[in-house]
Amino acid sequence: MAHYPPSILNLIRNLSRLPGIGEKTAERLAMHILRSPRKDAENLSGSILELKNKIRICSMCFGLSDKDVCDICSDPKRDAGMLCVVEQPADMVAIEKTGSFKGRYHILQGVLSPMDGVGPNDIRIRELLSRIAKESIEEVVLATSTTVEGEATASYLVECLKTHPVKLTRIASGIPVGGDLKYVDAVTLQKAMETRRVI
Amino acid sequence: MAHYPPSILNLIRNLSRLPGIGEKTAERLAMHILRSPRKDAENLSGSILELKNKIRICSMCFGLSDKDVCDICSDPKRDAGMLCVVEQPADMVAIEKTGSFKGRYHILQGVLSPMDGVGPNDIRIRELLSRIAKESIEEVVLATSTTVEGEATASYLVECLKTHPVKLTRIASGIPVGGDLKYVDAVTLQKAMETRRVI
Numbered sequence: 597m598a599h600y601p602p603s604i605l606n607l608i609r610n611l612s613r614l615p616g617i618g619e620k621t622a623e624r625l626a627m628h629i630l631r632s633p634r635k636d637a638e639n640l641s642g643s644i645l646e647l648k649n650k651i652r653i654c655s656m657c658f659g660l661s662d663k664d665v666c667d668i669c670s671d672p673k674r675d676a677g678m679l680c681v682v683e684q685p686a687d688m689v690a691i692e693k694t695g696s697f698k699g700r701y702h703i704l705q706g707v708l709s710p711m712d713g714v715g716p717n718d719i720r721i722r723e724l725l726s727r728i729a730k731e732s733i734e735e736v737v738l739a740t741s742t743t744v745e746g747e748a749t750a751s752y753l754v755e756c757l758k759t760h761p762v763k764l765t766r767i768a769s770g771i772p773v774g775g776d777l778k779y780v781d782a783v784t785l786q787k788a789m790e791t792r793r794v795i
Numbered sequence: 796m797a798h799y800p801p802s803i804l805n806l807i808r809n810l811s812r813l814p815g816i817g818e819k820t821a822e823r824l825a826m827h828i829l830r831s832p833r834k835d836a837e838n839l840s841g842s843i844l845e846l847k848n849k850i851r852i853c854s855m856c857f858g859l860s861d862k863d864v865c866d867i868c869s870d871p872k873r874d875a876g877m878l879c880v881v882e883q884p885a886d887m888v889a890i891e892k893t894g895s896f897k898g899r900y901h902i903l904q905g906v907l908s909p910m911d912g913v914g915p916n917d918i919r920i921r922e923l924l925s926r927i928a929k930e931s932i933e934e935v936v937l938a939t940s941t942t943v944e945g946e947a948t949a950s951y952l953v954e955c956l957k958t959h960p961v962k963l964t965r966i967a968s969g970i971p972v973g974g975d976l977k978y979v980d981a982v983t984l985q986k987a988m989e990t991r992r993v994i
Contacts, residue, residue: 599891601861603849607842643806644840650802662800692798
């Protein structure tokens with residue numbers, strides 16, 4: 597690598613700090629940027645800074661926003677009685693893409709993980725409880741992942757909320773749509789069998 | 796994608812213009828940049844602009860440089876009698892990494908490719924001939940690729956230089972080191988057989 601001029605080496609080094617980008621890929625990207633129109637490089641460079649300057653955390657749901665309150669929280673058409681609890685902003689985006697939820701969100705910004713030293717005070721659980729106490733929320737959909745940590749977090753929230761007069765639901769887990777039974781892992785299949793529903 | 800704030804969408808769009816980066820990867824990179832320290836994002840953004848501002852073409856070899864004449868061309872320790880002709884700056888870097896060549900380079904900035912409308916005047920052949928006429932070059936190593944276009948370009952240069960009193964050599968092609976004969980393609984194997992050398 598040491599045979600490129602310093603400014604190319606510098607970009608290669610910075611690009612290879614990104615996840616999933618090795619030195620070879622960084623070299624290829626740097627060469628592409630070198631050959632591409634100046635405007636494209638300026639746009640890319642500018643949008644990185646703009647992201648850092650503009651994006652903040654929504655003061656209601658703790659999701660990503662470029663305003664104090666995000667578009668979803670400030671949208672009067674969203675059902676204020678439904679609150680979907682997710683781990684990360686990307687989870688919210690995944691649910692939004694499906695178009696199947698018309699309420700609001702609460703982003704925990706993590707999951708309970710005693711192994712990594714993440715306890716209830718390290719994620720936005722206190723803020724969630726305070727929202728449930730203050731806002732007129734009828735149903736809380738627990739949409740944390742179905743990982744060990746996600747399930748533990750959901751269980752913890754059930755425990756916290758059992759005295760609140762709010763309906764608690766958990767997103768269904770089971771066989772993915774289009775999934776072939778023989779390729780589904782045993783734990784998922786067992787779960788799907790246990791939570792079978794009457795048709 | 797439309798569920799992220801505009802400044803995230805903007806970065807995702809710019810990142811996904813890079814080669815080999817799809818929308819999913821761009822989303823993952825944008826989220827990483829969002830979470831990473833401000834300094835890292837500024838460095839990445841800055842190094843993209845710096846690349847565009849500083850990198851120019853070396854006036855001697857037509858390789859990449861951040862000065863008028865690149866480090867290799869201006870290095871008095873390099874053998875000025877040896878000139879290695881390559882297609883692209885990355886080819887020069889590949890040879891430099893091996894440490895097996897101590898002369899200078901000439902970067903053609905392309906290969907002859909009649910199919911793509913690239914003729915002798917579209918790449919730096921005129922400049923190569925003028926260097927060979929002016930500089931005291933004893934050997935020209937033709938190190939274009941062993942593709943159809945690379946071989947055609949090498950043949951064209953042999954034709955151009957046949958009246959010059961300069962030694963012309965071509966990098967060897969054959970079985971890659973560590974290559975298993977039974978997995979080598981027939982054309983390479985045939986070439987390796989034809990150009991076998993006495994030991």
